[in-house]
Amino acid sequence: MGKYYFKLAWLSLKKTPLLSLLMIGTIAIGIAASMTTITVGYMMGQNPLPHKSERVAMVHLNSWDPSQPIGYRKNGEVDIPSLLTYQDAMALLAANKADKHVPFVSFNSAVRAENEDVIDAQLHQIRSTSRHFFSVFGAPFIYGGTWSEEADQQGQSVIVLSKRENDRLFQGANSVGEHIIVGTHLYRVVGVIDDWQPTPKFYVNYYDMYSPTLPFFVPLESQIQNNFFSPTTMGWYCWGDGPSSTLQEVMLSECAWIRFWVEFESEDKKHEYFKFMEDYTEEQRKVGRFARPEPNRLMSVTEYLEEEGAVSEENKIGIGFALAFLFACLCNVMSLMMTKFHGKGGEVGLRRAVGASKQNITVQFGFEAALIGFFGGVIGLLLTQLGLSALTDMYPEYHVNVMTMDITLMVSTVALAVSTSLLFGLWPIYRTSRVQLSSQLKSL
Structure with a gap:
């Protein structure tokens, strides 16, 4: 019919x-x-992370200057940066209260293959982070894998490439064990991730959520030891004028410049971590820091997207x-x-x-x-x-x-x-x- x-x-x-x-x-x-x-x-x-978005969270400790009502502008409104100072990020890493920790920042540097001339180097933005970045955010590897815990702690010169850059530098071959030059430093390739673009790119700030994923990843401590400093691309916020001449000055200051994500195996661990954040804040208040009344925040992926105004x-x-x-x-x-x-x-x-x-x-x-x-x-x-x-x-x-x-x-x-x-x-x-x-x- x-x-x-x-x-x-x-x-x-x-x-x-x-x-x-x-x-x-x-x-x-x-x-x-x-x-x-x-x-x-x-x-x-x-x-972008439906299977575990509630177990992955962004850490916000409010260390901003109590005398300054404005941190930065987001969607036309004033807000306090969702970033940590270097001393706070290192304190959270040392406490090791979460199952996985992902501090990260980015910097600019010229990159070239070991056998290329200096004039062939290309300027790229590079993500400095921890070995947990790839597992927490679901970046798939086609060759090799992430670096070791020792590389994180010692700041070894190791690097993970995107498939696009591996195709450009090594014609798509397995480049694990090969070397590339970042700035003037020799870095050993330990892994290559496949084409990977979470939409939105939820782990960064709102104005960078829909840009392409960065093509290079190195240990955060490696950036520190090799003194890579890019004030215009690091996205750092300081009280008043703030230090701006060296990376070491920024590290010793109250400048907020490190984004910090954590992953938990259970909700109970998440609650325990928040209690640890509260205790840490109270300790810092005793020495004159964290004077603002705003509470700490531990936001899931969906909460962070809403907070940042992804749409x-x-x-x-x-x-x-x-x-x-x-x-x-x-x-x-x-x-x-x-x-x-x-x-x-x-x-x-x-x-x-x-x-x-x-x-x-x-x-x-x-x-x-x-x-x-x-x-x-x-x-x-x-x-x-x-x-x-x-x-x-x-x-x-x-x-x-x-x-x-x-x-x-x-x-x-x-x-x-x-x-x-x-x-x-x-x-x-x-x-x-x-x-x-x-x-x-x-x-x-």
Whole structure:
């Protein structure tokens, strides 16, 4: 029976091609506009670590100057930096109260292969962190693995590369054991991670969440010992003018510049860690630090994303406008369906005369509305891809993942078109199924 109704719907579309194309095109444009905006919002706001986002947390100890009400601006509002001083980060590492610790910062340096000339070196931003970075945040290795605990503690000159940089420097071969030169220091490759781009890149600050993942990773202590210092890229905040001449001055100061994440095996350990943070704060207050009244924070991944405003208000407003545009398009489609179905009154009367029930008529035109929605959804999906491609060119600072639909969104696009076409076709279908049999037969 379904095949029969599908055939009737297809024949009906072919009878009025211009009107059918107009309805399909209107749905397609509305779907494309809304799904382009929804895709960006969905990809920006999804949970990037769903299997353990509540067990991974960002540590915030409020050591900021009590006399200064402003730390930095986030989404147009003042806030205190979600960063730690060097002495606090080292104290948390030494206490070893979490299952895994991930302090990190970044710096700029020229990078080249061991056999390349100095003029071939390229300036890159490098992530200095701990060996736990890759397991906590889920970075997959294709060669080798992370460095050892001794490398963390001793600041050994070891490095992990991204697949992209391994392809550039070593033509994609297994480079574990090879060496590259960072600045003037020789670093041994211990691992290569595969293409990896969590969306959003939740472990950094809000304005860097959609940029590409950094291509190089070294131990934090290695940065310290080799004196890599990039004031413009380290993202550090100091009281007043603050020290700015050397890395050692920043380390000895109250400057906040190290982001610190931890992972726990259980909620109980998380609660115990927060109690440890409170005790540590009280100890520091006794020596004149941590004088601000704001409490410490231990935020899960989802809480941190919300705190940082991963999806901006402008994006939410854009989604609202896009859905309003889709509603307007569907209202036009409903009007066109009313015209089309009203013109089929004679056909309806004839079908009723030969025994078709109102339910049969409703199903027939329901199939037609669904078919219109399906074609509109498919074309809308193609237009959405074009729109996302255009946005990728317009906003090169955003990683391509932000502008890419996954299979869930693709299916949802067509499903949205079909369901809304049916929904807005209910009134025209109802009116058509209620036509007076006698008046329509007289018009034949």
